[in-house]
Amino acid sequence: xxxxxxxxxxxxxxxxxxxxxxxxxxxxxxxxxxxxxxxxxxxxxxxxxxxxxxxxxxxxxxxxxxxxxxxxxxxxxxxxxxxxxxxxxxxxxxxxxxxxxxxxxxxxxxxxxxxxxxxxxxxxxxxxxxxxxxxxxxxxxxxxxxxxxxxxxxxxxxxxxxxxxxxxxxxxxxxxxxxxxxxxxxxxxxxxxxxxxxxxxxxxxxxxxxxxxxxxxxxxxxxxxxxxxxxxxxxxxxxxxxxxxxxxxxxxxxxxxxxxxxxxxxxxxxxxxxxxxxxxxxxxxxxxxxxxxxxxxxxxxxxxxxxxxxxxxxxxxxxxxxxxxxxxxxxxxxxxxxxxxxxxxxxxxxxxxxxxxxxxxxxxxxxxxxxxxxxxxxxxxxxxxxxxxxxxxxxxxxxxxxxxxxxxxxxxxxxxxxxxxxxxxxxxxxxxxxxxxxxxxxxxxxxxxxxxxxxxxxxxxxxxxxxxxxxxxxxxxxxxxxxxxxxxxxxxxxxxxxxxxxxxxxxxxxxxxxxxxxxxxxxxxxxxxxxxxxxxxxxxxxxxxxxxxxxxxxxxxxxxxxxx
Amino acid sequence: xxxxxxxxxxxxxxxxxxxxxxxxxxxxxxxxxxxxxxxxxxxxxxxxxxxxxxxxxxxxxxxxxxxxxxxxxxxxxxxxxxxxxxxxxxxxxxxxxxxxxxxxxxxxxxxxxxxxxxxxxxxxxxxxxxx
Numbered sequence: 001x002x003x004x005x006x007x008x009x010x011x012x013x014x015x016x017x018x019x020x021x022x023x024x025x026x027x028x029x030x031x032x033x034x035x036x037x038x039x040x041x042x043x044x045x046x047x048x049x050x051x052x053x054x055x056x057x058x059x060x061x062x063x064x065x066x067x068x069x070x071x072x073x074x075x076x077x078x079x080x081x082x083x084x085x086x087x088x089x090x091x092x093x094x095x096x097x098x099x100x101x102x103x104x105x106x107x108x109x110x111x112x113x114x115x116x117x118x119x120x121x122x123x124x125x126x127x128x129x130x131x132x133x134x135x136x137x138x139x140x141x142x143x144x145x146x147x148x149x150x151x152x153x154x155x156x157x158x159x160x161x162x163x164x165x166x167x168x169x170x171x172x173x174x175x176x177x178x179x180x181x182x183x184x185x186x187x188x189x190x191x192x193x194x195x196x197x198x199x200x201x202x203x204x205x206x207x208x209x210x211x212x213x214x215x216x217x218x219x220x221x222x223x224x225x226x227x228x229x230x231x232x233x234x235x236x237x238x239x240x241x242x243x244x245x246x247x248x249x250x251x252x253x254x255x256x257x258x259x260x261x262x263x264x265x266x267x268x269x270x271x272x273x274x275x276x277x278x279x280x281x282x283x284x285x286x287x288x289x290x291x292x293x294x295x296x297x298x299x300x301x302x303x304x305x306x307x308x309x310x311x312x313x314x315x316x317x318x319x320x321x322x323x324x325x326x327x328x329x330x331x332x333x334x335x336x337x338x339x340x341x342x343x344x345x346x347x348x349x350x351x352x353x354x355x356x357x358x359x360x361x362x363x364x365x366x367x368x369x370x371x372x373x374x375x376x377x378x379x380x381x382x383x384x385x386x387x388x389x390x391x392x393x394x395x396x397x398x399x400x401x402x403x404x405x406x407x408x409x410x411x412x413x414x415x416x417x418x419x420x421x422x423x424x425x426x427x428x429x430x431x432x433x434x435x436x437x438x439x440x441x442x443x444x445x446x447x448x449x450x451x452x453x454x455x456x457x458x459x460x461x462x463x464x465x466x467x468x469x470x471x472x473x474x475x476x477x478x479x480x481x482x483x484x485x486x487x488x489x490x491x492x493x494x495x496x497x498x499x500x501x502x503x504x505x506x507x508x509x510x511x512x513x514x515x516x517x518x519x520x521x522x523x524x525x526x527x528x529x530x531x532x533x534x535x536x537x538x539x540x541x542x543x544x545x546x547x548x549x550x551x552x553x554x555x556x557x558x559x560x561x562x563x564x
Numbered sequence: 565x566x567x568x569x570x571x572x573x574x575x576x577x578x579x580x581x582x583x584x585x586x587x588x589x590x591x592x593x594x595x596x597x598x599x600x601x602x603x604x605x606x607x608x609x610x611x612x613x614x615x616x617x618x619x620x621x622x623x624x625x626x627x628x629x630x631x632x633x634x635x636x637x638x639x640x641x642x643x644x645x646x647x648x649x650x651x652x653x654x655x656x657x658x659x660x661x662x663x664x665x666x667x668x669x670x671x672x673x674x675x676x677x678x679x680x681x682x683x684x685x686x687x688x689x690x691x692x693x694x695x
Contacts, residue, residue: 124578124629128605136607139634140578213580213604253583340583344678377678379660380630453586460587464681473679482661489630562603564589 002055010055017052044298045256046458047421053413061420066311070406072326074314076307076419077407078365079330084403089361090368091393092169094336096121096146097380098493100156103146107161109383113390117199118161119169119370121145122179127214129175129548132497142493144380145171149497150543152504154182155189164192168199169244169334169368174216176203177225177531178547181538184237200241200290200334203229206267206439207246209560210448211253216548219440221555225530226271227278230285232531241290243271244334247309250448251294252340254456257305258422260294262429263439263448265312269430270439272321282321286328295357295364296338302357303409304418306333306364312423312430335361336370342377346472347483350374351388358396363409369393379486446563453563504541512540517550524554569693570598570620574611576639579629580604584656588624591682597622597689608638616648621693624685627657637670644671650694654685 002010025035041049050057061067068074071081080086093110095118096103107118122145125137131149132141141147148154158168163186172179180201184194205222208215215222226243233240247255247264255263268289275285293309295302313331317323337357342350351374361369371389373381381389397403409415436442443449462468469475490496516537523533537547573589575582582604593599600618602611615623623643625636636655643649655667656676664675673692676685 124580128578130578136578136605138577139631140629143630144579208580213582214578252581254587377658379658453590456583457587457590460591460682464683470679474681486660486662488660491633560603562601564586564593564599564601 002059007056007059014052014054014056021051043257043301043418044296045258045301047301047418053417055413057413057417058420061416066420067410067416073318073329075310075330077410079310079332079367081406083365083406084362084397085406088397088403089366090117090167091115091390091397092117092119092334092368092370093386093390094119094121094171094370095386096123097144097487098142098146098489099496100146100148100153104157104159104161106383110386110390111161111166113387114394115390117167117169117368120157120171122170122172123147124214126179126544127172127174129178129216129544129552131501131543131545132494133501134545137494139494141497142489147493147497148179148182148544149501150504150541151182151185151538152500152541154179154186158186158190162192163187163190164196170199171202173202173205173208173212173214174222175544175548176201177229177534178538178544180229180240181531181535184535185538194237195239197237198239200244201229202246202292203243204246204267206270206443207249207264209443209558210250210263211452212246212249215558215560217551217555218558219444221551222558223271223274223440224278224527227275227280228529228531230275230288231278231280232529233288234280234284238288240288242285242288244290244292245271246292248292248294248336250452251296251338253452254340254459255452256455257296257298257301258425259429259451259455261305261309261312261422262426262433263452264291264293265309265316265426266430266433266439266442268313269316269320272317273438276321282317282323283325283328286317286321286323287325287330290367291331291333293333293335293366294338295335295361297341297353297356299356299360300409300412300415301418301422302360303364304415305422306361306366307407307410307415307419308422308426309333310365311419312426332367334368334370335364335366337361337372339372339376342372342374343470343473344377346478346480347374347378349472350377351392354389355392355396358392359400359402362396363402363407365407375483375486378483380489382485382487444561446561449561449563501543508541513537513542513546516540516542517546520547521550521554524551567695568596568598569622569689569695570600570618571622571624571689572600572602572611572615572618572620574602574606574614574623574625574639575604576606576608576611576625576627576635577629577631578605579627579631581628582626584628585626588626588656588682588685591686592624592689595686608635608642611639612642612646612648615643615651616646620651621695622652622654622689625653625655627655627659630658632657632659632667633663636667636672640671652689652693654688656680656685
């Protein structure tokens with residue numbers, strides 16, 4: 001990035017600086033003093049950090065081909081030309097608990113507080129395709145999200161919320177087709193046609209196998225369900241993000257920053273491969289792929305991570321898959337602040353952590369953001385703590401100034417060097433995964449899980465040895481009274497949902513249900529697109545468990561490999 | 565006590581968060597315990613069957629989904645029914661302080677919450693295991 005003469009001058013200055021610093025260190029050592037407060041300096045992910053970065057560290061980076069301009073290939077600086085000068089990122093708090101009625105009230109509260117998009121958390125039975133009255137659902141109904149058993153619940157969930165005005169993200173993976181079908185059906189009842197809908201389904205099964213655990217079916221039929229959605233939405237729901245390829249949970253499971261980027265993009269490559277193999281043209285679906293990342297505590301490393309991820313994906317799409325449309329090469333992403341960084345000790349400190357993570361996401365160019373609430377290491381967040389989390393985003397947006405220019409940390413010697421370093425490390429992982437036969441094979445062999453677990457255990461050992469300081473947890477502890485005012489989910493919600501299912505089943509057209517489920521079974525055995533039959537089943541009030549039950553019958557269930 | 569302490573690390577219910585379970589399993593192993601990990605999505609019946617079949621001394625359950633109040637006591641109850649209540653049962657995860665007395669009442673010997681160093685349950689097991 002600099003001319004040779006200038007670099008030589010800088011090099012000379014650096015040599016001088018280093019010589020002087022060595023002398024100062026020797027002097028201190030002679031007095032028995034240490035010049036530095038620890039042996040080695042590393043990023044949150046363990047990259048060695050130098051004392052000083054200069055133009056020499058980024059001399060090999062070509063500005064025009066590697067960094068470039070926002071809204072242009074390789075999108076290192078962002079996917080829009082003016083980023084947040086046009087509009088802020090979407091402030092989208094992940095929420096949902098108990099019944100559809102209670103969650104509907106929380107959504108209305110969040111929208112009143114200035115939130116600009118919805119993000120639905122489903123309970124575990126819904127995520128794993130069991131109705132609330134299934135034996136496996138015992139104790140889990142309404143706990144980590146809202147319980148949705150059929151279209152009837154979905155109608156209540158979005159009651160009074162105009163689906164043509166609000167965009168909705170749904171964290172749903174194995175049964176993503178079913179919940180998307182419920183959503184399309186609710187919209188139609190509101191008089192909103194599918195082509196007016198905007199939102200996202202997570203629909204990312206590979207990270208479920210590797211890190212999150214809410215899988216149902218084996219990889220092959222799962223990949224079919226996903227590519228069926230790509231195809232169906234490209235024709236019928238063009239404003240829908242058909243997948244949110246997620247590094248968030250990979251990081252939460254303990255990965256480093258570059259593993260998060262590498263494993264996520266390797267999953268992305270597997271989805272694109274599968275869709276192309278299913279006969280889709282890359283430019284018809286690639287523009288609707290979206291991503292989801294974590295924002296951790298190491299501010300500058302996280303900013304570099306987001307920038308590196310954009311650059312790698314652009315290259316993958318253009319060079320590996322031959323995408324022609326610029327939109328296909330853009331890595332658009334949602335961010336959530338890192339849940340595992342929150343401490344149960346001195347929970348107010350979490351507000352500060354979340355603020356730093358928010359800065360990382362925004363300076364990294366996120367398209368939408370969920371900020372965690374301070375009490376999430378203890379329970380589901382209360383309304384008050386969710387409001388503070390949302391206000392944190394609003395303060396960064398309106399008061400901090402970081403949203404006034406595009407990619408404000410570009411050109412920092414450190415940040416550019418770190419961006420390059422994360423990129424290089426991620427490419428090495430992607431190459432390794434290619435050698436194993438791609439992300440699906442790498443997961444089936446337990447490779448990705450093992451890498452994540454090793455990093456997680458390393459992290460834990462560092463915390464316990466005190467090498468890694470977590471304020472309030474392993475340093476600066478105080479005696480604390482037990483926290484008060486935590487949110488409790490009504491323990492009778494399981495019974496309540498079971499009763500709602502029974503009432504609904506008594507009212508629906510039993511013949512229509514049977515016909516729809518039979519058609520689904522036949523279609524699942526063949527190779528036609530499953531979305532239309534699932535939508536038909538949804539509309540006649542087949543339950544989620546019935547639909548997934550038929551698919552379980554035909555597809556079987558995934559048995560994970562145990563890696564320890 | 566020449567024999568190694570045998571521990572079943574179990575994930576009851578539908579919860580997929582297994583970072584904690586796997587970290588603790590490794591820490592137990594490094595502490596010299598014999599460790600068996602059940603994997604995800606185990607019913608209380610499956611956990612109890614595994615505990616008996618593997619003849620473990622300790623059943624350590626990890627739960628972050630909020631279903632601890634239902635599933636942990638059920639495991640203790642089933643162990644008792646099978647005559648296997650000599651096993652030490654412990655739990656860990658995102659479990660509010662308010663819920664802990666009821667779990668202990670139900671027979672869970674100790675509950676470890678976020679931020680607990682792995683050395684704490686290790687010491688607890690060494691002190692309390694019935695072997």
